[in-house]
Structure formats: structure tokens, C-alpha cells
Amino acid sequence: MNSSNPYEFGMPRDAANFQALSPLSFLERAAFVYPNKLALINGALRQTWGETYKRCVRFASALAQRGVGLGDTVAVIAPNGQAMFEAHFAVPMCGAVLNAINTRLDAETIAFILQHGEAKVLLVDKEFSETVQRALGQMAERPLVVGIDDAEYLEGSLIGELDYEALLVEGDPDYSWSLPADEWQAIALNYTSGTTGNPKGVVYHHRGAHLNALSNAMCWDMTRFPVYLWTLPMFHCNGWCFPWALAAYIGTSVCLRHVRADAIYPALAEHGVDHFCGAPIVLNMLANAPAELKALKTQPVKVLTAGAAPPAAVIEAMEALDFKVTHVYGLTETYGPSVACEWKSEWNEASPEERAKLKSRQGVRAPLLDELMVADPETLQPVPKDGETIGEIFMRGNVVMKGYLKNPTATAEAFAGGWFHSGDLAVWHADSYVEIKDRSKDIIISGGENISSIELEGILYRHPHVLEAAVVAMDSEKWGETPCAFITLKPGAESTEESMLRFCQAHMARFKLPGKVVFCELPKTSTGKVQKFVLREQARKLSN
Template sequence: MNTFVNNDNKNSAFEANLEQNQANYSALSPMTFLHRAASVYPNRTATVHGDTRRNWSETYQRCLKLASALQNKGVNPGDAVSIMAPNLPEHFEAHFAVPMCGAVLNSINIRLDAEAVAFILEHAESKVLITDKEFSGVVKAALELVENKPLVVDIDDPYWDQGELVGELTYEALLEQGDDKFTPYKVQDEWNAITLNYTSGTTGNPKGVVYHHRGAYLNAISNAISWGMGQHPVYLWTLPMFHCNGWCFPWTVAAMAGTNVCLRHVRADDIFNLIKQEKVGYFCGAPIVLNMLNSADDSLKAGIEHQVNVMTAGAAPPAAVIAGMEQIGFNVTHVYGLTETYGPSVVCAWHDEWNDKSLDDKARLKSRQGVRAPMLDGLMVADPVTLEPAPQDGETMGEIFMQGNLVMKGYLKNPETTAEAFSGGWFHSGDLAVWHADGYIEIKDRSKDVIISGGENISSIEVEDVLYRHPMIQEAAVVAKSDEKWGETPCAFVALKDEEREITEKEIIEFCREHMAHFKTPKNIVFGPLPKTSTGKIQKFLLRDRANAKEQE
């Protein structure tokens, strides 16, 4: 929990005349993982997409060609290269090829509208945009709004026939212009930027989060250690590569010389079929993805006879969702992080003594966010103003703070917001949690989502967790609704698994009263689909507006 101290002991015998040099030091960069995989395991399968399979040697050669071609097109070190594509081999290759020419990769959320895409291209000053033809409509509209237009390169996926080519050349044609003898850019300073990711803010323009080579390298390794990932994992790309660079897993899979099984669309039948077909051992996904898999037809789940490991994060996953995955034989690891922390930086590390607990008790333990990941230096729950650490009593609420190499460089062209985020020498997450006696943290809410009813703080996540236990509820979100007597009361929005089956507001309220303190029970239940952001997060600000607009009518 200490702030940074420069402890430079040049007078020590261990330091005097012992200098860094080319023989004993190199900057940390995940680019080294690709070269090692290609040189040690050249013939092992690196990417799978439909009937197309490429080994690590072929993948490395393609990355060299792309890096060379980008440089020939005028991309210089420090320039931004954007990509808007599903989880395809080309997207994976860009995670290496773009930094190999010294540039910064900007992976754009494929669910954004044209105006948001245009803002990102302008703000990042992108020199090149690599885009899949599925998004040609949005890209064409975005480019009309961009003054300094990038070179547009089309991914012409042979397994996708919708959309149109809108660029000056295709990805494969660009590779033909590159040289596979290209010498990759040598990273001299591991603090140099490697990628740029934009937050999916609910209001205003998104913020550009800058990652450095050191953090990308360390979180890639941290992922493997946290997950107990062995050599040559078969990894299914259910998590978008545009989201925190796929939580740094492009670099993790290369470090472990694994296999990337690509997936254009996240659908239950495709996921289960690929798990069986490719013997997938690992995939990541938000709780909404796990919920979709839990609800899938039993025939899809049948026939999986090997261990499948799932890493989940995003909104705090209800214990019932985790229990559902465990029931179909998937081993769930819960992690926590933000775009600003390279994705997962906190992990609910498992203890052997928990193995004998009931399935429900295990799920509740796994639903906690956990402890710092192997490469995160500092994690605490503290007072958001004084930064005084909260007692580890499992009750006192505080804000989650992080510190160390898994924290971003800062926000692009936004020094004031960067300084605010790093105030006091810690990164301010904005998430509220309690700290348990065993050192594990558990999120209770975003600071803006806490419901204060009659002076009592109510965690919307705690109420949602109970709602998810109801067998008829598919999704749930709880927000504050203004109340003359109590100030605020919980209002629940729920989507049912089967809209044709009937259940009343009163029945759901009674269910909640049976499983929680009465003052925490929602006073209102609203049925229907829940609005989500482009990354699948439920838009609570819209639900708050709806809840309180209804009150005013």
C-alpha cells in the first residue's frame, strides 16, 4: 500500500559499475512471445477459422508482412492503426504486426455507431483503418464525418458474404506488398504505448486508455498464472478482442503457444459445437454470455467430455449464474478489472479447503472479486476521499483502488482526467466494495448505483443476486427510484426466460422478501428487455430515468 519511493542505491557494491547493457537487459514487450512461439513450435496450430488453419510459423510471417506493408504505407512509430473487426485471425495478427512497426493498435468496438467511430478515428489520429466488410455501412458513414481520412483496408472473409468492400485494398493484397524478412521495431522503452482502447462511457465521448508494452507483457503472463493455464491451450474467442485487447489474451495465447479458435458471432450453438469439435479448454465471457449458455438446450451441452475452463468478469456475476456453469461441468474463474487496468487485475483465487463446500457455497465464494492478480502490486478498499484503508470486516463499504504495472499510462489527450484518476498515487476505480477478513474484496456497487433508502445503503448488486436465483428470471437490474417517505427505494427491471409464462410483480417481491432483509426488497418490478451498451453492459442510467419518469407521470 506504499506509494512509489525511488530507492537508488548507487553506492551499494551490488550496484556500482554493474550497468544495464544489451547482454543483460531488454525492454519487456509481448512481441517476444510471437517470435518464440514461431521459432520453438513452428508447426503447431496458431489460428483456426472455419476450414482455415495456420501454424505459428505462418502466422509470424504474415505479421512480418503486415508490419512491413504498414511501414511502406507511411505508418511511423507512434502512429495509430485502427481495426474494426470480429474475432478473426486478422484481428489477432494485428495485435503483433502493428506494434512490430512501432505503431499503436486501436481496436474499435464493433457495436459502436458511425458518430462514435468517427470520433475515435479523429481523436486517435488513425493513419490506417483495417475493417471487416460486415461493418461497411457504419464505416462508410463514419468516414464521411472524418476530416483526415485514414487508409482503409478491407478484411474480405471468405466465410462471410454480407456487406461490401469499402477500402483501397484488401488485407491479403496489403500483405502481398509486405516483406517477410522485415526487421521488427525494437522496443527501447517498455513504457512506450502499445495499444489504445476507448471506454464505453454512458455519457459524453469515450476516453482513450493508453496501454504500454510492460503492462501488456505482464498481464499476459498474469492471465496464464491466474488461470493455471498450461502449455498449448486451445482458446475460444468468445470475448471481443476490441475489449481491453481481449483482456490481453492474444499475447497470453502466444506466450503459451496455444491455439486461437476464432468466432465471428457469440452464439450458444457455435460455442458448444466448437468446444466439442476443437476440444476447447478455455474461453472468457461476461456473465451475460454465461447466462446464455446456461439457458441453452441440453442437447447442445451434451457430449463435452473434457475439462472446460471459463473466466468471467464484467458486471458482478450472480452466484446463480456461476452455479449454473459449474452444474454443466465448466470450471469458473471470476476476475475483475477495468479498461484502465488491462482487463483482469483481480482474481478470485481458489483455496483447496473450499472444495468440500456445497455448490451454492462455492458459487458464492467465486462470485467475490478476490485478491490482486500475480502482476498487480497494490489493491485496497479505502475511503474515496482520505484513502484510509477500510477495515476487513466484510461490511464497511469503500472504493476499490489499484496500483502498479497493470494500470494504464493514462487517458489520451486528457491530462486533467488522468491526474484525477491517479490522485493520491492510486488508481480510483469508482467501484464500491467491502473487504473480507481473508483479504478478498467483494463489489457492492458502482458509486453512482448505491440506493440510499431511509438512511440505509442498499447494494443493487446484492438485490440483483437474489433476483437471479428466481428460476423464471433471465436478467435483472436494480436502480434507485425516488420515494417521498424513504428518499429512494429499489426498483427492479427483469427479463424473463420465457415471456409466455406468467408471473406477477407480487410473486417476485415475495420471493425477494424470503431471501433478504425487507428494507432491501424492491418495491416495484418492471418486466421487459433491458437496454445495454455496445459492450453488453446494462444501461442503468436509462433504467433510472424510466423508473423516475414513471413516478412523475
């Protein structure tokens, strides 16, 4: 310590003036200040924050009594519900790391994740027991398996050495848990989609989870006591940190086991929902739902959307239904959203179409992301803010991952030059708002010209008969590459390749025209992202 600096003299850091940042503190405060406020709705279940805290303490104690502690992994394969929500608090309360696993993965991938993450305990909802049994059969060392018997699901079979409620009974209600000694300590492990190989394990720390939970709520102007509908899977970037944010804001979680329009609209009406998150595919589904379902909704609802660039036409349709859409952007490596399209009052006078275009941009850094830039991926020099020059998006700050589990090489590559490399290509507008043009692997280079598949998809979504659209590169003997459009039509709609190309000719430059239009169902991941690698393979076959 430099004794010549008066601001460093006689003022040591200790427990009285410094605590590690952790979202666990949100739960403790919610239970202490608002124990009778409703925390969770899951079918017939109604659970307060006081009850939630007591159950989480028992859960943490039961894990500790079974030898689970610092550096251990507890995996969960379950839908949005009581056990998944409680695991976000209870697992780190005993020092362990939560690994919420995508419920739609195949047995082989689940086995890889369980082994790579060295899960000591696995919680499994009975809906997914068959797949999990196959995964466990591929493992030499099996974790302790705990079955989740959700009363809202009457099918499936319960597996495991005991069930979830029996595990909680083992716990001590007076268990003395503590905040982490170091906020750099891991809190969660999330695996990337792994479309080109085994998925990578992304590690979050307590500090980042605490900060991004607040940051995302701030982006949304969330106020105390929100009623939040879980259309976003909690296994996806820990539900964009919203289990923790809802504890901070004393919110009510309304759980949906399956995401369908005929479940969402009744839930909005019954529970007075005012917030939900979802990928653009969910928004598109709601915008195209039957009129009788739409009529159930009578209140404005704030929507946070990310996961893929939302077409302006989808945002415009949602706004017309009084859904207040905020577009955010991020990756698994940034705890979910870390960039937001902040709305400015001067845009209020724009036309609905122009407002939708503005909202479809990814935006500026979220409140607690430290730095964001669009730059040349080789030199890290920022590109001009001209809305035309394409570069890669880079971020850095407290809401960037700790690193990739057991993969120092990939971690070093991701952080080369002191920035996180997103792999997403974008332009920087004069107002500093970022707009994604493509993933680096999705940009189409035709005759030396860069073509954004996202731009073309946005145009196709404006066709009155188009429900969904995706554009990928197709080999071209003349141009090197040319766009290939895959389109799903709205129910009952009809179109031809010729008529769709005429529509394109009227709305885009000639060099951007698709060389081929294919009508089909789009392949998607469990979180609604179109699997463009599948479409690229189909386009490759079409070009031969």
C-alpha cells in the first residue's frame, strides 16, 4: 500500500465494507423484505418468495450433505418450472455450479456434456427420462440421478435414486450458506450449440450473473413486482439471467411447460403478464396466431427479443398488437443479451415501418457492458460509422464469460487482443448503433459483392404470404456464390418461385436476387434459431 496516498490509508477492505457480488443476495432480500409476495406460478402451484427461499436452503443443504460443494457441477434437464427455478439459487448456495442442459438435445450430446462438465448430480424431469436413460448408458461413471415429478405433466416415467421432493426433505432448514468468497467463482456452466463439433462449455461467474441480471432489467425499464411469463427456456443462458433479475425486482414467474400460442395468450390474460422474453420465432408465432387467441390479450406487454435478428415486419406486427418490443443482442459467452436497441424519443414520430426498422438494429452496449465496437477482426481497428463498412462485433467487460471449460486454447482465441470476438459481422451507424449483417460464415459473396442474408430475409418477411424465411449461400459457376432462399408460407397461402422472384426484383438490387427459391419447413434449434448449416447443405446439393 502506498502510504503517501491518503485515500488508501487506514481504510482496509473487510466484511464491513466489501462483499462479493452475487445474485444470491437478491433471493435473500426478496425473502426477507417480501416473504408473502408471489414468486412462482406453475400450473396449480402458487409459491411465495419466503417459501422459495426456504426450499432453496433445504436444497442447498441436501446437496452439501451428499458431498457437493465448491467446484462441483449439478446438471438439470427440465422445462421451466419449480425445480429449474429453484436450482438457479440452491446450487450456487452450496458453492456448486449449475449446468442447465438443453432439453431437446440427443442422448449422445447429453452424455458428452455430463462427462465434460463432470456432473456429480443430475436432476431429470420425467418428460425427458427416456433420452437421459440412453445418455447415462453411454457413461462409465454416472452422477446421482434425481427425478422431478411435475404434477403438471402426467406422462413419462420417473427415474433416479430418489425424487426431487425427497431430496429437499434431507436438507437442513437452518443450513448456513454464504455468498462466495470470491465473486470470480463460477456460478453456471452453459454449453454452446456445437453445430460444427462438440459444444463448448461457457463458464459464468457470480459477478457477471449479478451484473447482467440488473443490466437486462434496466434495458427494459423493469419496475418492481413484474409478472413475467417464461417463454424463454431457463436452460438458454440461464434464461438470460432473469431468474436472478426477478428476485431482485420481486417479480412473479409464470411458468409455461410448452411454448405455444394457445398457451401463451391465455396465460397473458389469466395472470396479468406484463413481461416476457423470446426469440423472433415466438414473436412470429404470436403475430400469426388466430384472431380469437389475440383477443384474449387486453393489456400492453413488454417483450425482449433476441437469439436471431428479428425481421422488421415481425416487430411491426407485434407493435400493432400492443406488444412493446425491445430488441437485444448477445451470445452464450455474454450471459445472453449485453447489447440493446435503446429507444430514443425523437423516433416516436417515425412511421410504424420506419420504427420497426430502427428497432430491428441490435443497438448499443447495455448499461453494464463496459465496451462495444465494430472492428476489423485482424487489426482490431474500429470501422467507420458509416452504416456500410462491415466489421466484427467485439465486446469486453464484466458481463463476458470467465472462459471455456477445459479449453484454454479456445478461450485465448476468443479473447485475443483483450476483446471478446463474437464472430458476428455488422455495420456501425453514425449514431453508434450496431446492426448485424451476418455471422461471418453466413455472409454471401457474389461477384465480389458482400450480400447480407439478414437483409434479404427482412425483405422476404414483408411478402404477405411468407411466414418464415432464411437465406444462405449457394454455389454459382458464374458468380462464385448466389443467394438461395428457403421460405415457409403462411397456412393456406400459395406462391411460386417465379412470383416470389418478381417480388424480390421490386424490393432489392438485382445482384442480390436469389438464384433459387425453395418452399419448405425451416429446420430449427430448440431455441428457435434456424439451422443454416442444414440449409447450406441443401443449397449445395441444389447447385450440383
